[in-house]
Amino acid sequence: MSIRVDEGRLVARAKRGDSSAVAEIYTRHHAAVYRYVYYRVSDESLAEDLTATVFVRMVESIDRFQYRDRPLLTWLYTIARNAVIDHHRRDGAVGTIPLDERLLESDHDVERAVDRALSRQRLAKAMSHLTEDQRQVILLKFIEGLSNEQAAEILCKTIGAVKSLQHRALAALERALTAELSG
Amino acid sequence: MTDPLDDILDDCLAKLIAGTSSLDECLSGYPEQADALRPLLQLAREVGDVGRLQMSPSASESARERMLAAVPDSRLRSPARGTALNRVASSVVFWLGTMGRAESRQPTTILLHAALVAAVLLLVVLPGGVLELERSVVVGRTGALIGLVGEVEYQEHAGSAWQEASVGRTFETGWRVRTRDGSSVTLRFFDGSLTVLRAQTDLMVEELSSRRDGAAAVVVLHQSLGETHSEVQTLRDVDSRFEIHTPVAVATVRGTKFDVSVGEDGATQVTVTEGSVGVLSEGKMDVVRAGNLASVPPPLPTPTLRASVSLRPTPTLDDEFAVAGAESDVIREMAGRLRPRPGRSPTSTARPLPRATPQPTGTVAATTAGEEGETPPPPHPEHPEHPEHPEHPEKPDKPGKPDKDD
DSSP states (O other): OOHHHHHHHHHHHHHTTOHHHHHHHHHHHHHHHHHHHHHHHOOHHHHHHHHHHHHHHHHHHGGGOOOOSSOHHHHHHHHHHHHHHHHHHHHOSOOOOOOOHHHHHHOSOHHHHHHHHHHHHHHHHHHTTSOHHHHHHHIIIIISOOOHHHHHHHHTOOHHHHHHHHHHHHHHHHHHHHHHHHO | OOOHHHHHHHHHHHHHHHTSSOHHHHHHTOGGGHHHHHHHHHHHHHHHHHSOOOOOHHHHHHHHHHHHHHSOOHHHHOHHHHHHHHHHHHHHHHHHHHHHHHSOOOHHHHHHHHHHHHHHHHHHHHHHHHHHHHHHOEEEOOEEEEEEESOEEEESSTTSOOEEOOTTOEEOTTOEEEEOTTOEEEEEETTSOEEEEOSSOEEEEEEEEEETTSOSOEEEEEEEEEEEEEEOOOOSSTTOEEEEEOSSOEEEESSOEEEEEEOTTOOEEEEEEESEEEEEETTEEEEEETTOEEEEOOOOSSOOOOOOOEEEOOTTSOTTOOEEEOSSHHHHHHHHHSOOOTTSOTTTTOOOOGGGSOOTTOSOEETTTTTSOOOOOOOOTTSTTSTTSTTOTTOTTOTTSOOTTO
């Protein structure tokens, strides 16, 4: 069974109120949604809360959702983007990035954990200087590990446009990180 | 217009991601663009290394619960079933009406009609009651191992063979797990709460249950040895509880993070990192707040008694923890003030407390002592401060001291 057919059936079951189908969608996509949100709010706790909001909204609106042979993740990203926008409208400024306590708890190599947490903070901060498309192509290609074809589907672009976008996004990200270090 | 570097960069990225070439090997194929490509390729690799963060397991489970709570419960709504029943009821009523018109109003006919109407009403009304009843039934729940390091073993039930545990293994009431030296394992319970067993820890799952609708979630663990760290979801209702029993104490919470450490002699330490925990020992409850620690010394060598009690929520204490009903004067008095729990006897699972055996050192030493206004239990006769103790200055039969009653 192709991924699309499988996903289409999953959505159909979820539309009928099948909680196991809803749970399956969550299992497949919550991590990607969480990272998408995190790189927009730069706060792990807030990202967790907004991720929950995204999936609640998904459940609430899946009746009206029409599956049109595009990755479900595209729709979830749209919900996530709106949830982040709503949050910023409601609360204003972007939150700070707390020290990654869970990482510290789970990683016995504390120094390495701190390095990774700080690197992630720098990355999140630098990502905030990118355009929406640039940020998303970085996320899809280098964090989610998607192929050009998969990224193109989600971004609704051609593969050539994705290649060009990832080039500009990496260059912009490098400039942002360099500026942060020098400034 | 397409930049040729777009394709070159993409080619190198594909090789790096696939692991078919090193960075230098990629760049050697494009010497003229190497300077421009190197920082971008290095950056792409670093982003992949640090960027892939995960939700914490507890937050992930909590989000899942929130989402599933938003799913309309089609089973409970039962639109199809209700509609079918309504159609049947309508048909029977129509049929009765037809019969009533066709036949004379004989008493037997009226009785028959009344019985049929009652049956129809039962058919229409009963499903809701049955479903409500079904929702309130208490059922056994499960958990799963979501993280494991080193050597971890489990028993399906007491007395069964020890088996090697692996991630994904589910468990239920009666299950026991132990970690070897340098090992750890994370248990996720059905309500999303987590308990991490550190090395050399032995823990038994005494109860995992909830109502069928998810209310009254109960997690009761018995930790006989070692160290655990627990992250407890905020409990949904007063009938929900999360408890860790040790040989000398019971830690009970309503949504918090805390550690329990049990020595080989049973001595217990409860360290609270978030929220508050009620620690019960010898019938005395202490509330341990975040950042504090409670120590319960080991029992005397002779007893094998356990401070295992049934904990009950109380409206008179801190909302964040529940208090126990147990066989002690203090707890019995508290239990009398508590709300009855549907379907459970107030002392149905109470077991003897160590107070039955002299244990002069068996009180909770918490940094929060005195802050909560809890009434301390009367000193034991063998306690130096007890009037009956030989060393007590007011001991009635102490030489040179007249008996007060005389």
